Structure formats: C-alpha cells, structure tokens
Amino acid sequence: MKTDSIFYEIFKEFPQIFFELIGKPETNPNRYEFQSPEVKQLNFRLDGIFLPSLDYPTEPIYFVEVQFYKDEDFYDRFFASIFLYFSQAKPINSDWYAVVIYDKRSKEASPHPRYRSLIDSHLRIFYLNELETETINGSLGLGIVKLIVETQSNAADYALTLIEKAQAELTDTNLQTKVLGFIETIVVYKFPNLSREEVEKMLNLDFIKHTKVYQEVKEEGKIEGKLEGKLETIPKLVEKGMSIQEIAEILELDIEVVKKYLK
16 A cells, blocks of 8 residues: 555645644644655655744644654664755754654664654654544544554445545535545555445445536546546646646546656
8 A cells, every 4th residue: 555645645635634643733734835855865755744834933843754664774764864854955943843653553663772862852653553542533534544554354334434424524525525535545555456436336436426526627528538638637637726636536547647747
C-alpha cells in the first residue's frame, strides 16, 4: 500500500486531520501550507512540512514522517534532514516539532541516546493502531486515518461505517465527494486483487460517477480518451480546484503520472 502518497494527499486536502491526530484540533489550518520539500544535499527528502505562513512567525513548524517499516537509521536521517532544511530555507519560526506516524509500535527503531535532548523537546510519536476508540469514533478524519491500518478482514465494514458517517455529517456535496473518494482509494489499495469497479460496488459508491464534477469532466470528452488527451485535461481540472487524488481517479491515471505532468 502506498502509504506515503495517501498521507500526503490526506494532509494536503484535509490538514485539519493532522492537527486532530497530534491532539491540537483547535489549530487553524489556514495558517499553514503543507509542503514536501527535497533537501538539496545527500538526496534527503522530507515527507511533509506544515509551514506557517509569513503572517504567523510564532506558530511552530511541523516536520511529518510516515514510517511503516523498521529502519535502524531512520532518526539519523530524519534529524539530519530537518537541520539541513533549517540551513537552506532559514525559516523565521523558532518553534518546531518532528512528528513521526507509525502504523504500530513494533515498526519503530529506538533513537540513539545522543538525540535525547531533541526527543524530549521536539519529537512527537503516534501509533495509529493505538489511537483510542472513543477519539476515533468522534472524528471522521481520524477514522479515515485508522482505515489505512485496519486489517483487510475488517476494512470493508469499517469503510462502510465511515461512508455512512460522511454522508450524515458532510452537507457540502463537493467535500463529501472528496472524502468518499479518499475512502475508496484506501480500500482499493487494501484489496489489490479487486478492480476499482468492484470496490465501488462493494462500498455502494457507484453514485460518484453521477456527481456534477464527474459529469462536467465527462462532457468534455476526455475521460475515455487517449493518454495525451487525459494529460491535456489535467490543467483544466486543477483550475476547477480538484486535488491530484481526484484527477488521478477521474482520468484513471497513476498519481505519480499526474504529479510528474504538473511538474
């Protein structure tokens, strides 16, 4: 499962989910921009940064890494990337936190004691399988995050519960369609042997194809076109305010293809 890209899209489209996850739901996400910068030395890349806008110099920077496999050198690279970023970008903000998201505690390699002062002051770790049930049940966003680590045997039923919750709570049609699209994509990754059409049927999501946004694109005659025609459609969809995830789904393209074309 492509967890890095899934989390990137979730945090980019719904940054409030990140702040709920770290226990700061009162944070105004409009003060931040989510980025995924490449540090120019040693080919280091940070999964994501919640960087406050210049109008909010006292807000902390959040460096985010999603780690679903055990790596003994992880913390060495993570902290090195952060300090290289400080050296190159020179942000004005004084406060910062390194946030690591694991699917389970067993995937964490213990950081070396040399980082003790950083760990005490700046490191925040979250294990998705240990999120409290009461907290998850009260938040649609955290429920979507939990779906990523749900077992395959429970994923379909849990996804149906999230779909019902989204339909009941989200009155904005476009927002509801985006959220349902994310749920569907996560389930597609969890069931690689099923086609997207089979997943749609399993989750009763066939209606997405009848939404206004989908129909507008279809009327342009591009959805069933050749690759070149699909690529030419991408800028138009960006202008409509659609996310990379939505564009990839509607045009039936790999997310990386869409990202590469936009670059």
